[in-house]
Amino acid sequence: MSKLYLVGMGPGDERLITPLASAVIAQCSDVVAYGLYLDLLADMTTGKHCHDLPLGEEIGRARxxxxxxASGKATALVSSGDIGIYAMATLVFELLDQQLNGAENHPEWLAVDIEVVPGISAMQAAASRVGAMLGHDFCTISLSDLLTPWPVIEQRLHGAGSGDFVVSFYNxxxxxxxxxxxxxxxxxxQYRPANTPVVIxxxxxxxxEDIRFTRLGDLKANDVDMFTLVSVGNRETxxxxxxxxxxxxTPRGYASKA
Amino acid sequence: MSKLYLVGMGPGDERLITPLASAVIAQCSDVVAYGLYLDLLADMTTGKHCHDLPLGEEIGRARxxxxxxASGKATALVSSGDIGIYAMATLVFELLDQQLNGAENHPEWLAVDIEVVPGISAMQAAASRVGAMLGHDFCTISLSDLLTPWPVIEQRLHGAGSGDFVVSFYNxxxxxxxxxxxxxxxxxxQYRPANTPVVIxxxxxxxxEDIRFTRLGDLKANDVDMFTLVSVGNRETxxxxxxxxxxxxTPRGYASKA
Known part of the structure; x- marks a missing residue:
């Protein structure tokens, strides 16, 4: 059966690439990724067919x-971080869904055996570098309003605030x-104090790598770029x-204040 | 300088233990863990001093x-999953914090060099097994009310509901x-339909490993035990x-319904 691996490569450090990720890539003849990742993976992809599509061509890469x-080539679609978190895996399943709904004309896709290999995501790398920021309940929010209308994101921010989650901002x-x-x-x-700890x-x-500590009241978009993860503590952090x-x-519980 | 590594070993599959985790454990003379993890790690801990404390002795293990x-032994404190997520790392920093505040009498702790090694958490393992459940914004909530009062957890559940996060329940x-x-x-x-997809x-x-698919309306505590992670989709899952x-x-965005 034809095989497609969806593989997360972790945040960047080669020592955070899981042995399972390395093993499945080794079994593949073809690797599909954004060019920058292929450069990072050069040692692992020697002798393989590498398919580079630029940023913005995410759907094209999944196709x-x-x-x-489907053509019989053992293939790995790779991304940094966890490919299941704000990354390519969900696009593959969206395409399968569309095929099942008759909106695509690629019945051969349905014969592909898919396996997902998770990876260390950026929020975990950030938390580990600064201590234990994700020690209690947390959430992630993508601030990209390209595919999600801003009012939906605003509603989510209010949910994160009222629920007092540690918040990691992707994009x-x-x-x-x-x-x-x-x-x-x-x-x-509106929900937590201006001196709430923040990591950039x-x-x-x-x-x-560059890691900075700041406070919620001092956080400014100008201090951040697209290679950055921002995590904001909760009221206990x-x-x-x-x-x-x-x-x-972030402590495990709230009992110390009870 | 004395060294303490806080190491996450991932969900269980040895191929999901990062090379960094393996490397730092190899450098240590002493490993502290819950006994069940030490069994899983038997190959990696041969010849090392293994310190087993039972479940419930978390603070004792961190101490x-x-x-x-602090006594000069290169030490690894290990847990399954990501040691920074609902695990031991935060307890170590709580103890340091108490020492800095004068509530402990272990000044020698402050000379320990601490390094945290993240790992694949259970929500990521679950998501990868079923497809791409964490493809868009998500949160985690521990349902243990031992350290967090239930009204705080309820408030968090409402935040997760109103924000329409994919929700992973730990404990x-x-x-x-x-x-x-x-x-x-x-x-x-109250926030999403009874047919919302759920993975147990x-x-x-x-x-x-045992993985079951169900719907939110059919989810019952009786079907779950303490070795289980439950993830609930959002309104788009x-x-x-x-x-x-x-x-x-879970699709990346909401544009398809816009």
């Missing part, structure tokens, strides 16, 4: 992966989206300083 | 790990907690059937 697998800004993070900050400030993590676990080291952690 | 590291039930999951279901049913994943990625295979995925 290509299904087509290659916090882009060249064309420069105000959403500031609006998100202002909504969260750029190029996490990579050689040019603590910032502690031990000499030259500082940490952020 | 022991800090004590061992859904225990021997002493048998009604919380049913209450959580009833709260979410037990012993994920292990040899006795889809359950699709392709012959003998079935999948659950």
């Amino acid at each position: 290509l992966a299904l087509d290659l697998a 916090p800004v882009s060249k064309k989206r420069d105000w959403q993070l500031n609006s998100a900050r202002d909504i969260l400030l 993590g750029r190029q996490l676990t990579r050689s040019d 603590r910032h502690i300083v031990n000499g030259s080291k500082e940490w952020i952690y | 022991l790990a800090l004590d061992l590291a 859904p039930v225990s021997k002493k907690r048998d009604w919380q999951l049913n209450s959580a279901r009833d709260i979410l049913l 994943g037990r012993q994920l990625t292990r040899s006795d 889809r359950h699709i059937v392709n012959g003998s295979k079935e999948w659950i995925y």
